[in-house]
Amino acid sequence: MNFEFxxxxxxxxxxxxxxxxxxRYSTITVDQIRQFCDRKMGVGSDGLILINPCMEADFExxxxxxxxxxxxxxxxxxxxxxxVRDHNMDMHHxxxxxxxxxxxxxxxxxxxxxxxxDVQEVLPLDEFRGLVNTGSPHMVxxxxxxxxxxxxxxxxQIRYSETYVKEGVNVNLMWPIDQNSLAIGTYERGxxxxxxxxxxxxxxxxxxxxxxxxxxxxxxxxxxxxxxxTVDFRRSMGVFKHVWLKGPAVSVYSGNCTL
Numbered sequence: 161m162n163f164e165f166x167x168x169x170x171x172x173x174x175x176x177x178x179x180x181x182x183x184r185y186s187t188i189t190v191d192q193i194r195q196f197c198d199r200k201m202g203v204g205s206d207g208l209i210l211i212n213p214c215m216e217a218d219f220e221x222x223x224x225x226x227x228x229x230x231x232x233x234x235x236x237x238x239x240x241x242x243x244v245r246d247h248n249m250d251m252h253h254x255x256x257x258x259x260x261x262x263x264x265x266x267x268x269x270x271x272x273x274x275x276x277x278d279v280q281e282v283l284p285l286d287e288f289r290g291l292v293n294t295g296s297p298h299m300v301x302x303x304x305x306x307x308x309x310x311x312x313x314x315x316x317q318i319r320y321s322e323t324y325v326k327e328g329v330n331v332n333l334m335w336p337i338d339q340n341s342l343a344i345g346t347y348e349r350g351x352x353x354x355x356x357x358x359x360x361x362x363x364x365x366x367x368x369x370x371x372x373x374x375x376x377x378x379x380x381x382x383x384x385x386x387x388x389x390t391v392d393f394r395r396s397m398g399v400f401k402h403v404w405l406k407g408p409a410v411s412v413y414s415g416n417c418t419l
Contacts, residue, residue, distance in 0.1 A: 168239035170409035172356025172386020197226035225350025232295030234359020273406035282371040298364035306345035315347020341381040356386030366391035
């Protein structure tokens with residue numbers, strides 16, 4: 161099958177995007193997804209996105225990890241929004257459908273913002289670690305060492321532990337820079353490696369930090385290795401609501417390939 165694709169990146173998190181409004185790519189296979197995302201044998205990316213039509217929203221985003229598993233992806237969502245904007249698609253609903261439900265979005269010049277799902281709780285594991293589900297499950301670890309070797313070592317150790325080997329978990333190392341900003345490094349399941357950025361991971365780290373500091377609302381800058389994201393939030397009755405992830409997302413190139 162011949163594929164016309166575009167490559168997008170949001171703070172270094174890169175994705176293959178396929179325009180599937182006419183359903184031409186609906187029969188894409190697991191093997192084709194994996195080959196597309198393979199950095200040695202394919203185009204190479206942190207995931208693959210199908211842009212589908214949707215009656216109730218501007219579009220539906222179907223996101224595949226490089227292993228062809230499905231999940232929600234914050235940076236992938238922002239890249240999908242950029243694709244829709246760049247192709248002059250109808251954006252009057254200002255919302256899209258994803259695997260975890262409907263999401264609102266905004267376009268603010270070069271910043272693209274997506275409203276994340278409400279986060280019911282931050283589950284502390286000990287004084288240095290916690291679990292947060294932001295559409296994908298994340299473990300957040302407070303660590304001053306966010307170097308790539310440490311991210312990969314701890315990430316693999318936890319992700320392939322007996323507890324998480326079956327379902328998987330993303331692992332984030334986080335360290336506060338000041339009261340309103342964090343530096344993070346993320347090991348992503350599905351990618352099975354460190355990524356330059358992770359939108360759901362940045363959100364998880366920001367909310368973990370807010371919870372540990374007793375913050376009920378605010379805006380936290382998250383410095384990923386691929387650039388800066390901003391997470392806005394409000395907490396009511398213990399639930400994080402009105403959570404927005406914002407940052408840049410741009411087209412890298414377009415191409416054709418046969419798989």
